[in-house]
Amino acid sequence: MKKVTDINWNAWDPKEKATLMFIQQNNKLLLIEKKRGFGAGYYNAPGGRLEKGETWQECAIRETQEELCITPLDPQHAGTLMFHFIDGHSIHGEVFTATKFEGTPTETDEALPIWFHVDELPYHNMWADDPLWYPKMIAGEKFTGHFTFDGKTMLDYELL
Numbered sequence: 001m002k003k004v005t006d007i008n009w010n011a012w013d014p015k016e017k018a019t020l021m022f023i024q025q026n027n028k029l030l031l032i033e034k035k036r037g038f039g040a041g042y043y044n045a046p047g048g049r050l051e052k053g054e055t056w057q058e059c060a061i062r063e064t065q066e067e068l069c070i071t072p073l074d075p076q077h078a079g080t081l082m083f084h085f086i087d088g089h090s091i092h093g094e095v096f097t098a099t100k101f102e103g104t105p106t107e108t109d110e111a112l113p114i115w116f117h118v119d120e121l122p123y124h125n126m127w128a129d130d131p132l133w134y135p136k137m138i139a140g141e142k143f144t145g146h147f148t149f150d151g152k153t154m155l156d157y158e159l160l
């Protein structure tokens with residue numbers, strides 16, 4: 001299925017569930033250069049797969065602790081992303097934001113922390129859908145995105 005309208009997103013059953021955590025302070029976003037795993041080499045937010053028994057928010061906090069050695073404070077739910085890959089892979093992502101955190105962002109095996117001004121984001125080295133929904137997230141507007149991908153190539157999308 002290549003078009004987002006080919007998919008019944010209400011009945012869609014993702015193979016994976018994952019989170020993203022965006023720390024935003026003074027018009028800057030704390031991103032990572034992802035060093036390994038899915039999307040390695042891209043800039044992204046810290047995040048990763050939901051583990052059994054944890055909530056989305058607990059996952060977003062845990063992954064940020066694991067990848068950057070910091071603890072986001074008072075995370076807010078920002079949006080929902082659903083990715084369908086034509087090879088059968090699929091990921092449901094929940095996006096969180098926070099303006100405060102404890103600790104010092106530190107490089108780990110998984111991630112190198114880098115602050116970017118919101119007007120100078122490295123979209124050329126990010127997932128193709130990111131420029132579509134980052135502006136809403138930065139503006140604090142809730143969003144839901146549906147996307148079809150062939151590998152790294154975005155085929156179709158709708159943003160609600």
Ligand SMILES: Nc1nc2c([nH]c(=O)n2[C@H]2C[C@H](O)[C@@H](COP(=O)(O)OP(=O)(O)OP(=O)(O)O)O2)c(=O)[nH]1
Pocket residue numbers: 016018019020036037038039044045046047048049083091093127128129130
């Ligand atoms: N910004 C953005 N993030 C995406 C896109 N697609 C996608 O999977 N992600 C995120 C969701 C997850 O946080 C991350 C994939 O992480 P993952 O946890 O499934 O994979 P991983 O290989 O890093 O595995 P692990 O850390 O759980 O061991 O990438 C996208 O199009 N844009």
